[in-house]
Amino acid sequence: MNDHATFNALVVRELDGGFQRAVEERRLADLPPGEVLIRVHYSSLNYKDALSASGNRGVTKKYPHTPGIDAAGIVAASSVPQFSAGDEVLCMCYDLGMNTPGGFGEYICVPASWVLAKPEPLSLLETMQIGTAGFTAAQCVDKLLAFGLRPEQGPVLVTGATGGVGSLACALLAKLGFAVTTVTGKESEHEFLRQLGCAAVLNRQQAIGRASAALLRERWAGVVDTVGGEILAGAIKATQYNGIVTCCGNAASGELPLTVYPFILRGVSLVGIDSAECPLVRRKEVWDKLAGPWQSLLQDALNALSVRISLAQLSQTIDEMLAGRTRGRIIVDLTGETE
Ligand SMILES: NC(=O)c1ccc[n+]([C@@H]2O[C@H](COP(=O)([O-])OP(=O)(O)OC[C@H]3O[C@@H](n4cnc5c(N)ncnc54)[C@H](OP(=O)(O)O)[C@@H]3O)[C@@H](O)[C@H]2O)c1
Numbered sequence: 001m002n003d004h005a006t007f008n009a010l011v012v013r014e015l016d017g018g019f020q021r022a023v024e025e026r027r028l029a030d031l032p033p034g035e036v037l038i039r040v041h042y043s044s045l046n047y048k049d050a051l052s053a054s055g056n057r058g059v060t061k062k063y064p065h066t067p068g069i070d071a072a073g074i075v076a077a078s079s080v081p082q083f084s085a086g087d088e089v090l091c092m093c094y095d096l097g098m099n100t101p102g103g104f105g106e107y108i109c110v111p112a113s114w115v116l117a118k119p120e121p122l123s124l125l126e127t128m129q130i131g132t133a134g135f136t137a138a139q140c141v142d143k144l145l146a147f148g149l150r151p152e153q154g155p156v157l158v159t160g161a162t163g164g165v166g167s168l169a170c171a172l173l174a175k176l177g178f179a180v181t182t183v184t185g186k187e188s189e190h191e192f193l194r195q196l197g198c199a200a201v202l203n204r205q206q207a208i209g210r211a212s213a214a215l216l217r218e219r220w221a222g223v224v225d226t227v228g229g230e231i232l233a234g235a236i237k238a239t240q241y242n243g244i245v246t247c248c249g250n251a252a253s254g255e256l257p258l259t260v261y262p263f264i265l266r267g268v269s270l271v272g273i274d275s276a277e278c279p280l281v282r283r284k285e286v287w288d289k290l291a292g293p294w295q296s297l298l299q300d301a302l303n304a305l306s307v308r309i310s311l312a313q314l315s316q317t318i319d320e321m322l323a324g325r326t327r328g329r330i331i332v333d334l335t336g337e338t339e
Contacts, residue, residue, distance in 0.1 A: 005027070005028050007028065008311060009104060010311060010315065011066055012065050012066070013063055021318070023311050028107060032101070035078060035079050035080045036078045036111075037076045037078070037109045038108050039073050040073040040103050040106055041072060041335050042331055043070050043072075043103030044331050046164060047164070048069055048098075048132075049097060049318070052065065052097060053318045060098055062099060068332070069102060069276075070128060072090050072091075074086060075089055082112055090118055092135065093275055094114045096114060103332070105334075116284065122290070128331050130168070133163070133165045133329060134164070135275055137168035137224070139246075139248075139273050139278070142289065144222045144224070147269065149244060154240060156173055156179070156181070156222040157222075157224070158224045159182075159225045160252075161193055162184050162186050165248060166226050167301075167327065167328045172298060174196060175298070179199045180200075181202060182202065183204060183206075192328075208233070208234040209234045218238065220243060220245075223236070227251040228249060228250040229254075229257070230252070230253070231252055242266070242267045242268070243268055245268060246271045246272075305327070306328055308332075317330055
């Protein structure tokens with residue numbers, strides 16, 4: 001393809017000590033060299049993108065920059081035999097959208113080792129309804145199941161429940177037969193959570209419980225935490241003997257105010273979840289579940305919990321996510337069909 005060809009992308013620029021975002025025309029020559037050039041059809045908005053788009057140096061060091069840790073699209077050109085023009089593919093995480101121009105542009109150029117063939121029978125749109133958030137939720141649920149957790153052992157708790165990771169974890173766990181209790185700060189979304197199959201809803205303070213206590217009444221057989229801080233601490237303190245807690249996020253805090261007692265008196269297991277550097281083999285394993293046995297379980301929920309926006313609507317939606325006002329999954333449509 002002609003290097004002078006242009007495409008649209010959301011560009012974040014550092015200006016007078018602040019950060020500004022605008023949809024700009026870029027040239028293919030502006031992209032870094034890479035083995036696979038992809039025409040992005042859909043991306044999705046994850047919390048990490050909102051951080052990158054607002055100048056968070058922990059995520060993105062250099063600006064101007066195009067965020068977007070998720071991309072699904074069609075190969076436009078490839079210099080490696082594994083991929084050919086016309087292939088439907090996904091590219092998620094690694095450095096995409098962090099310090100490599102990401103999925104909030106109509107084209108990305110990446111190493112072949114970051115690219116995954118689209119798992120059948122999912123459509124490109126469905127892969128982005130799942131995206132990094134859904135993939136992370138799936139990793140959390142998979143860990144609970146691999147640990148041996150079964151619905152009859154008791155309720156599971158999901159925190160940050162209306163968020164991308166939280167809402168998908170709620171939907172999947174409910175469909176797998178677990179009694180799901182959720183934690184949300186949004187009173188207006190209790191009905192939404194019940195529609196996803198959740199049995200009970202707590203506010204954040206109820207989830208924290210007595211902050212000074214080393215242990216709380218044993219309640220949760222398992223936990224999917226997406227927020228960290230006092231809510232994660234409260235969840236661990238209220239986890240049953242030999243229960244399991246997965247920890248993937250820090251939407252509330254990166255701190256964990258806790259003693260060792262839940263671990264040494266109740267045998268609670270705390271399991272970390274990472275999707276960014278998750279090896280391709282594990283990535284494929286989880287996608288095989290999402291495209292296989294879990295696909296029918298998630299289909300209705302994916303439609304109920306996702307909205308589609310255009311590139312032009314993205315900047316405002318990023319502000320809403322940073323203010324904690326979004327819910328579910330936000331799909332960025334780069335096909336031009338959502339204007
Ligand atoms: N480890 C990994 O590889 C990985 C992958 C993906 C995501 N993550 C992390 O997982 C977290 C969730 O990601 P996401 O994409 O689902 O984000 P999101 O859609 O913005 O959801 C985050 C949710 O957390 C809750 N929340 C926000 N601020 C809070 C606060 N101050 N106190 C308590 N709860 C708060 C809100 O839910 P309610 O209003 O319902 O309470 C919000 O909807 C983020 O920290 C993200 O960085 C990690």
